[in-house]
Amino acid sequence: MTEATAPKRGRGRPKKAPDAPKQRYFLSRAEQARRQTQKRLRDAKKRAEKVTKVAESKRRYARKLEEKVGKVEKALKGDTTTVIDTGELSTLPPPVQELVGNREVVFQPNEGPQEEFLSSSERDVLYGGAAGGGKSFALLADPLRYCTNPNHRGLLLRRTLDELTELIDKSRQLYPKAFPGAKFRESKSTWHFPSGATIWFTYLDKDKDVTRFQGQAFNWIGIDEITQYPTPYVWDYLRSRLRSTDPELQQNLYMRCTANPGGIGGWWIKKMYIDIGEHNKPFPASDVETGKPFLWPQGHEKEGQPLFYRRFIPARLTDNPFLMADGQYEAMLRSLPEIERKRLLEGDWDVADGAAFPEFSRAKHVVESFDLPTNWPRIRAADYGYASPSCVLWGAIDWDNNIWIYRELYVKQLTAEQLADRILEAEQLDPLPHYTVLDSSCWNKTGFGPSIAETMMRCGVRWTPSDRNRIQGKMEIHRRLADDPRTNEPRLRVFSNCSNTVKQLAAIPLSKTNSEDVDTKAEDHAYDALRYMLMTRMTGYAAIHQTLNGIKNQVYQVQNETFGY
Ligand SMILES: Nc1ncnc2c1ncn2[C@@H]1O[C@H](COP(=O)(O)OP(=O)(O)OP(=O)(O)O)[C@@H](O)[C@H]1O
Numbered sequence: 001m002t003e004a005t006a007p008k009r010g011r012g013r014p015k016k017a018p019d020a021p022k023q024r025y026f027l028s029r030a031e032q033a034r035r036q037t038q039k040r041l042r043d044a045k046k047r048a049e050k051v052t053k054v055a056e057s058k059r060r061y062a063r064k065l066e067e068k069v070g071k072v073e074k075a076l077k078g079d080t081t082t083v084i085d086t087g088e089l090s091t092l093p094p095p096v097q098e099l100v101g102n103r104e105v106v107f108q109p110n111e112g113p114q115e116e117f118l119s120s121s122e123r124d125v126l127y128g129g130a131a132g133g134g135k136s137f138a139l140l141a142d143p144l145r146y147c148t149n150p151n152h153r154g155l156l157l158r159r160t161l162d163e164l165t166e167l168i169d170k171s172r173q174l175y176p177k178a179f180p181g182a183k184f185r186e187s188k189s190t191w192h193f194p195s196g197a198t199i200w201f202t203y204l205d206k207d208k209d210v211t212r213f214q215g216q217a218f219n220w221i222g223i224d225e226i227t228q229y230p231t232p233y234v235w236d237y238l239r240s241r242l243r244s245t246d247p248e249l250q251q252n253l254y255m256r257c258t259a260n261p262g263g264i265g266g267w268w269i270k271k272m273y274i275d276i277g278e279h280n281k282p283f284p285a286s287d288v289e290t291g292k293p294f295l296w297p298q299g300h301e302k303e304g305q306p307l308f309y310r311r312f313i314p315a316r317l318t319d320n321p322f323l324m325a326d327g328q329y330e331a332m333l334r335s336l337p338e339i340e341r342k343r344l345l346e347g348d349w350d351v352a353d354g355a356a357f358p359e360f361s362r363a364k365h366v367v368e369s370f371d372l373p374t375n376w377p378r379i380r381a382a383d384y385g386y387a388s389p390s391c392v393l394w395g396a397i398d399w400d401n402n403i404w405i406y407r408e409l410y411v412k413q414l415t416a417e418q419l420a421d422r423i424l425e426a427e428q429l430d431p432l433p434h435y436t437v438l439d440s441s442c443w444n445k446t447g448f449g450p451s452i453a454e455t456m457m458r459c460g461v462r463w464t465p466s467d468r469n470r471i472q473g474k475m476e477i478h479r480r481l482a483d484d485p486r487t488n489e490p491r492l493r494v495f496s497n498c499s500n501t502v503k504q505l506a507a508i509p510l511s512k513t514n515s516e517d518v519d520t521k522a523e524d525h526a527y528d529a530l531r532y533m534l535m536t537r538m539t540g541y542a543a544i545h546q547t548l549n550g551i552k553n554q555v556y557q558v559q560n561e562t563f564g565y
Pocket residue numbers: 107108109110114130131132133134135136137138259260315320322323
């Protein structure tokens with residue numbers, strides 16, 4: 001045995017002899033009182049814990065009973081989508097059992113995510129993931145929960161009319177069975193239920209179309225395939241339409257959406273629901289751009305608490321027995337190319353980031369407008385269109401060679417002359433631009449007449465032809481969005497009033513056929529103008545020009561001081 005492991009003698013407590021008499025302590029009165037009080041406190045705490053546990057279990061029981069009563073009430077009012085299992089049925093009084101038990105249940109949620117989606121209580125829920133998981137079907141069934149209430153107003157949206165037709169067809173199979181007497185009025189594209197409740201099925205394509213819902217109120221709003229929207233604008237706007245004056249519905253205001261991974265809007269859905277927290281758990285809603293949580297305002301009794309909660313419920317094909325039964329659909333999804341297979345079979349959102357500039361962040365690249373120093377060189381770039389929009393961008397180059405896009409003109413159906421007038425008007429108070437660049441195809445001539453570029457130049461708006469190399473242009477935007485290691489700031493910033501540039505940088509998707517380029521089918525006029533601007537050699541010239549100007553100014557100053565002229 002080594003010295004280190006040998007037991008140490010004379011250390012620790014000496015062991016008592018087994019037959020030693022018990023030691024007695026004499027405590028002071030104060031100490032006795034303190035110990036007694038502590039014991040009483042401990043006992044009281046134990047009793048309180050017991051009572052809290054009992055209260056909690058009674059509360060749970062009461063909530064269950066409440067749910068059951070709610071279900072039975074709905075069933076008695078004729079709702080055939082509410083499932084009452086045999087265990088629950090046996091606890092009801094016999095006449096109620098007879099009425100409720102003889103109903104034909106027309107919709108029973110699939111166990112798992114679909115069931116969770118249909119019973120989720122958060123204000124805003126995304127049910128997203130694999131194809132065929134039962135998402136659209138669940139979205140159709142969800143608003144039926146409140147159709148026994150005469151004040152229920154539901155709004156179910158898809159991006160285009162064709163896609164909406166498919167949903168309407170499915171609703172025709174489900175709704176009249178769930179609520180006998182429910183009628184679909186074609187002219188208004190609305191389901192009317194016997195209670196007076198309504199669900200409006202409509203489409204919403206462009207951002208500006210949201211004005212159709214101005215002044216309207218809905219207590220349930222749903223969008224099927226929400227990633228078809230390039231930005232969160234529509235979803236954010238619809239939140240302002242979510243309200244009800246009915247006390248029951250006020251407690252049940254819901255926004256529900258479904259999606260497959262990817263798509264033009266995959267980037268913001270990922271940011272809003274998927275990357276933000278644990279899946280299948282509620283999390284406080286926040287602004288998708290700034291990441292700041294929405295909180296109850298100052299002065300409200302809930303001041304500082306989350307305004308509402310969101311939740312993401314992942315969908316899996318394996319949860320839908322209706323499509324899994326013969327394995328055909330699964331086999332078909334397995335045969336897809338890897339990326340599509342991962343997205344549609346495995347519901348993988350990470351391979352679905354369709355945005356061409358995922359590094360673009362409003363918090364970092366978008367700034368409030370400010371007065372630009374007049375000695376920052378100005379540049380102007382444009383993409384011309386008549387039926388499709390023309391976009392003209394103005395930029396300024398600072399002393400560190402960073403570009404600030406400070407103005408945007410985004411107009412449709414203007415001839416070359418009219419556009420030239422608008423440009424001159426906008427530039428009235430600007431220093432003269434040092435460099436101007438226009439889509440080089442504007443020099444193309446179809447006959448003997450002047451080209452678009454020539455026409456504008458005749459009106460006093462000068463241009464040079466752009467470099468149209470798409471891949472290089474995209475790379476240049478990436479380079480400018482990245483931080484400059486000298487300043488830790490990006491080399492490109494956009495004023496917030498240039499809304500189309502901001503929108504397109506945030507949302508323009510990658511091409512499906514060429515991952516080096518953006519999707520040319522997406523709206524890209526501001527993107528193209530920006531590309532032309534950044535592909536000029538102006539930024540290099542500007543830096544030299546600025547240095548020369550600085551030297552010139554110093555020379556003038558010295559001359560002035562020395563010779564007085
Ligand atoms: N609870 C259910 N009861 C009966 N049928 C169901 C149920 N859930 C899903 N289905 C059936 O499964 C089919 C596929 O479901 P659904 O169209 O909702 O899938 P999805 O997740 O929206 O697919 P995609 O991602 O392709 O849009 C539906 O057409 C429907 O017939």
